[in-house]
Amino acid sequence: xxxxxxxxxxxxxxxxxxxxxxxxxxxxxxxxxxxxxxxxxxxxxxxxxxxxxxxxxxxxxxxxxxxxxxxxxxxxxxxxxxxxxxxxxxxxxxxxxxxxxxxxxxxxxxxxxxxxxxxxxxxxxxxxxxxxxxxxxxxxxxxxxxxxxxxxxxxxxxxxxxxxxxxxxxxxxxxxxxxxxxxxxxxxxxxxxxxxxxxxxxxxxxxxxxxxxxxxxxxxxxxxxxxxxxxxxxxxxxxxxxxxxxxxxxxxxxxxxxxxxxxxxxxxxxxxxxxxxxxxxxxxxxxxxxxxx
Amino acid sequence: xxxxxxxxxxxxxxxxxxxxxxxxxxxxxxxxxxxxxxxxxxxxxxxxxxxxxxxxxxxxxxxxxxxxxxxxxxxxxxxxxxxxxxxxxxxxxxxxxxxxxxxxxxxxxxxxxxxxxxxxxxxxxxxxxxxxxxxxxxxxxxxxxxxxxxxxxxxxxxxxxxxxxxxxxxxxxxxxxxxxxxxxxxxxxxxxxxxxxxxxxxxxxxxxxxxxxxxxxxxxxxxxxxxxxxxxxxxxxxxxxxxxxxxxxxxxxxxxxxxxxxxxxxxxxxxxxxxxxxxxxxxxxxxxxxxxxxxxxxxxxxxxxxxxxxxxxxxxxxxxxxxxxxxxxxxxxxxxxxxxxxxxxxxxxxxxxxxxxxxxxxxxxxxxxxxxxxxxxxxxxxxxxxxxxxxxxxxxxxxxxxxxxxxxxxxxxxxxxxxxxxxxxxxxxxxxxxxxxxxxxxxxxxxxxxxxxxxxxxxxxxxxxxxxxxxxxxxxxxxxxxxxxxxxxxxxxxxxxxxxxxxxxxxxxxxxxxxxxxxxxxxxxxxxxxxxxxxxxxxxxxxxxxxxxxxxxxxxxxxxxxxxxxxxxxxxxxxxxxxxxxxxxxxxxxxxxxxx
Numbered sequence: 004x005x006x007x008x009x010x011x012x013x014x015x016x017x018x019x020x021x022x023x024x025x026x027x028x029x030x031x032x033x034x035x036x037x038x039x040x041x042x043x044x045x046x047x048x049x050x051x052x053x054x055x056x057x058x059x060x061x062x063x064x065x066x067x068x069x070x071x072x073x074x075x076x077x078x079x080x081x082x083x084x085x086x087x088x089x090x091x092x093x094x095x096x097x098x099x100x101x102x103x104x105x106x107x108x109x110x111x112x113x114x115x116x117x118x119x120x121x122x123x124x125x126x127x128x129x130x131x132x133x134x135x136x137x138x139x140x141x142x143x144x145x146x147x148x149x150x151x152x153x154x155x156x157x158x159x160x161x162x163x164x165x166x167x168x169x170x171x172x173x174x175x176x177x178x179x180x181x182x183x184x185x186x187x188x189x190x191x192x193x194x195x196x197x198x199x200x201x202x203x204x205x206x207x208x209x210x211x212x213x214x215x216x217x218x219x220x221x222x223x224x225x226x227x228x229x230x231x232x233x234x235x236x237x238x239x240x241x242x243x244x245x246x247x248x249x250x251x252x253x254x255x256x257x258x259x260x261x262x263x264x265x266x267x268x269x270x271x272x273x274x275x276x277x278x279x280x281x282x283x284x285x286x287x288x289x290x291x292x293x294x295x296x
Numbered sequence: 297x298x299x300x301x302x303x304x305x306x307x308x309x310x311x312x313x314x315x316x317x318x319x320x321x322x323x324x325x326x327x328x329x330x331x332x333x334x335x336x337x338x339x340x341x342x343x344x345x346x347x348x349x350x351x352x353x354x355x356x357x358x359x360x361x362x363x364x365x366x367x368x369x370x371x372x373x374x375x376x377x378x379x380x381x382x383x384x385x386x387x388x389x390x391x392x393x394x395x396x397x398x399x400x401x402x403x404x405x406x407x408x409x410x411x412x413x414x415x416x417x418x419x420x421x422x423x424x425x426x427x428x429x430x431x432x433x434x435x436x437x438x439x440x441x442x443x444x445x446x447x448x449x450x451x452x453x454x455x456x457x458x459x460x461x462x463x464x465x466x467x468x469x470x471x472x473x474x475x476x477x478x479x480x481x482x483x484x485x486x487x488x489x490x491x492x493x494x495x496x497x498x499x500x501x502x503x504x505x506x507x508x509x510x511x512x513x514x515x516x517x518x519x520x521x522x523x524x525x526x527x528x529x530x531x532x533x534x535x536x537x538x539x540x541x542x543x544x545x546x547x548x549x550x551x552x553x554x555x556x557x558x559x560x561x562x563x564x565x566x567x568x569x570x571x572x573x574x575x576x577x578x579x580x581x582x583x584x585x586x587x588x589x590x591x592x593x594x595x596x597x598x599x600x601x602x603x604x605x606x607x608x609x610x611x612x613x614x615x616x617x618x619x620x621x622x623x624x625x626x627x628x629x630x631x632x633x634x635x636x637x638x639x640x641x642x643x644x645x646x647x648x649x650x651x652x653x654x655x656x657x658x659x660x661x662x663x664x665x666x667x668x669x670x671x672x673x674x675x676x677x678x679x680x681x682x683x684x685x686x687x688x689x690x691x692x693x694x695x696x697x698x699x700x701x702x703x704x705x706x707x708x709x710x711x712x713x714x715x716x717x718x719x720x721x722x723x724x725x726x727x728x729x730x731x732x733x734x735x736x737x738x739x740x741x742x743x744x745x746x747x748x749x750x751x752x753x754x755x756x757x758x759x760x761x762x763x764x765x766x767x768x769x770x771x772x773x774x775x776x777x778x779x780x781x782x783x784x785x786x787x788x789x790x791x792x793x794x795x796x797x798x799x800x801x802x803x804x805x806x807x808x809x810x811x812x813x814x815x816x817x818x819x820x821x822x823x824x825x826x827x828x829x830x831x832x833x834x835x836x837x838x839x840x841x842x843x844x845x846x847x848x849x850x851x852x853x854x855x856x857x858x859x860x861x862x863x864x865x866x867x868x869x870x871x872x873x874x875x876x877x878x879x880x881x882x883x884x885x886x887x888x889x890x891x892x
Contacts, residue, residue: 006297006298006299011579012537012578015537016519016579022520023519023592047567048579050535052529166395182392184395184700185395186399186693187693189631189693189700191699191700193629193699
């Protein structure tokens, strides 16, 4: 088995383990390449089906093509798609684009807070109704106890310390100093009431692995990653006020792979276009402890 | 590109993080600007730059100055890509070291030339052996502090070689080096002309991938069984990851512990062409020719391959990481492959202090960071191999209070015994307060003997209807019959139990105890069950003793070898089904004929 097949098998094993062990399981889908690969791996794990809900946190500042792509794939693959949001912060214009808060606070409010309260079921969730073709508010949202997330260890420092199954307490806190051991494909699947577990099937994948796999499996990916004709493309997707395009001529998956292997990006971190990472030395670690993805 | 997981272990402060920092920097694997950024941070905080800081991405870690977790870093040589796992050297974080080392194919054991071999050098060495990491190179670091002395190096080489030999590790190399100065890291440096071996990087590239496990017997722990009905999908797929060996469509397979047999019909995979063979490492699915009643947790084995051991008892070496000690009399959860039985410690044979590797006799429990040889007993039979024969199915973890607290490798299978259950029964019957009315006297008054009637069969086959009708029929003729809906037990007495296989053990146990109590009252106790196996029936029989348990099977048997005393056809009309059961009860002399 080559590296991609090994990574694929491990991720599938983890997804099946999570599906078996957690009664209330959800997968986060950010529309980006990583979580779309994760979604594809779920179809692999469950033989063409996706028997669990997908959750998207909508900041309402996402690049518009992302939402269109999300809804199209939901319809095409018959996905059980749910979104949540921080309605209060948006209504009060407590956002960076509105000029009221800095970038990190904006991330905290529109992503971390929205995620925490959507997972717990305290804030409304909207599920895609395939018959009506639109989103309908969930009647009685229950807390999710298992949350599958597509983070990779090579993204930045704090992620390199994650477990495949990583417990979070009631406050979503991540106790980095006291993580459970993982060995021999045995993970932490038992948890005390009130806690939940983050599941990370993509931990060992690199950015290059992701693109190689997209190429091999021919996974439909959002075209924002490709050169738009003006010599610009997105390397990492997020909210438009804080996500910059990079200069690149790569027009398709193969050209991206070539660029990552040998070209100008082989030694530049993927998130270099993300402005919020730069605001303070430990900004992202702080956010991650609070539940940021 | 080829990829290998390696782990760096050793005593705290012997220089593991520096070795990794060097590997990242000198192979050009750092993101652009990272080195400069860390150097700038050091300058700002007025401390000298160290390569180790490259890894200290977390604030926590920087403040404590020690690596707390097994962080992953990526670097590459011309030959391949490496994921290097920096395992913490501090004793408090041993479980993180275990996590890191268990994923590695090769290890670098770092020893400080000046300090020599210390407690965690030995402990880590021992754990590498237990975790099954077979390729180890010893880096004698900080040679600059001992003036690159060959004498110092040879002394450490001798001492270290001796203790590693003690647990069957033969190091691939001993390399004198200095990570801080980059000596013998990438290429051989002139400081130690007496050393003729490989540099650290050359040594890494010379490690081999573990030989493929396809040559071993086929082992497939059934992880789950899927029947997704959406889009008219008719497949019933057994999903899981093949641990060892290979299998072809059409070959006969046996499931353990149930010993049920069938043949592979198809190999299932999404977005892939159909194929006739699957082998070790693949996360895959199978459909079978006959639809067997198989539960997740069973081990599927190729019929022509050697069978695994099946028992409730085994001897194992265990390494304990839990805050609370491993003690006798407490119920834990065991995870081996995909099986999840309960487990108890029966006996501690020998405890090894993992730092000094001296043996401590007569210990009754296993404390944190102890390595111990123990006997365990599971609540359900377990299929496994001796770790020495097939390590993939010979190793397990133990969960205590929601956490993985122990890791073990099986040394040998012991004869199946149910000492825990038997001890429990002996104890229970000894103090059981018997009624002043003798059971025969009570039977005379009631006109029947007590009985425990268990109606078994597949789900949705009408067992409840039969049970309820039987209760009504018996009551009408004056029999003290009582039907307990199994869901009343599960959602009542057992509502606190977490979901999972070990809870099902608990439900069976409670049912047996209830049966015993109700039988004592002289009643005819009726209940139903869908997914019991032979072992569960035996559990019920023992718990219900000295009274008898009568199993009424509806439809095809779901048991492996249990001899059914009475079988009803699946399509038997309700009325005649109940009459047949009543006649059976007369034959068994539960209902006393002359009173009817």
